[in-house]
Amino acid sequence: MSSNQHDDAQQDANFIRTFAMVLGILTLLGIGVVFLARGVNENVAEEQGAYTEGLETRIAPVGQLNTSGAAASVAAAGAPPAPAAEATAPAAAPVALSGKEVYDSVCFACHTPGAAGAPKLGDAAAWAPRVAQGADTLHKHAIEGYMGNGGMMPPKGGRPDLADEAVKAAVDYMVENSK
Numbered sequence: 297m298s299s300n301q302h303d304d305a306q307q308d309a310n311f312i313r314t315f316a317m318v319l320g321i322l323t324l325l326g327i328g329v330v331f332l333a334r335g336v337n338e339n340v341a342e343e344q345g346a347y348t349e350g351l352e353t354r355i356a357p358v359g360q361l362n363t364s365g366a367a368a369s370v371a372a373a374g375a376p377p378a379p380a381a382e383a384t385a386p387a388a389a390p391v392a393l394s395g396k397e398v399y400d401s402v403c404f405a406c407h408t409p410g411a412a413g414a415p416k417l418g419d420a421a422a423w424a425p426r427v428a429q430g431a432d433t434l435h436k437h438a439i440e441g442y443m444g445n446g447g448m449m450p451p452k453g454g455r456p457d458l459a460d461e462a463v464k465a466a467v468d469y470m471v472e473n474s475k
């Protein structure tokens with residue numbers, strides 16, 4: 297064996313050792329990258345979960361259409377809007393309004409200031425002759441409207457969406473509080 301051949305064998309052995317080491321390092325690096333990627337992926341998934349949570353609430357419309365004809369209940373200021381699922385739910389059945397509620401939201405416009413010849417709420421003298429006509433006539437006049445000597449009482453006070461019962465209740469409330 298010449299020294300030349302010996303050197304060659306030594307060099308080969310060195311090369312194989314280095315090569316194996318580089319391979320080993322690359323393999324470890326590869327495995328490391330796989331775990332790193334998994335960790336990142338989990339973080340992203342977690343963040344996405346936090347983002348989608350409550351998303352429906354955040355993008356829900358600010359207002360909702362009230363088709364029930366009842367006075368809209370004002371949501372507490374700052375309260376989050378109802379989730380979309382509720383928005384698509386069928387409108388609640390119209391709530392029966394009390395005579396006072398109807399009066400305070402509709403009739404007061406004319407009957408509190410006595411506008412356009414309307415008998416004022418609480419004005420016993422103005423109401424006595426009207427009450428004398430009987431409750432049925434008062435109800436009929438309030439629901440169908442009528443033209444009196446003093447002015448024009450519009451049907452249902454100009455709110456055709458009101459139920460007859462609601463208008464009657466308002467008339468009774470007015471009569472009761474104008475004695």
Ligand code: HEC
Pocket residue numbers: 398399402403404405406407411412413414415426429433434435437438442443444445446447448449450452453454463466467
């Ligand atoms: C736009 C104004 C206006 C509104 C709103 C209004 N009224 Fe009147 N109402 C009148 C006027 C004016 C008269 C008097 C008409 C007359 O006798 O000359 C009157 C008269 C009446 C009378 C007396 C009827 C009679 O036979 O003497 C009743 C009862 C009555 N209103 C009920 C109501 C009720 C209930 C509402 C609410 C749902 C209402 N009004 C809303 C203007 C209004």
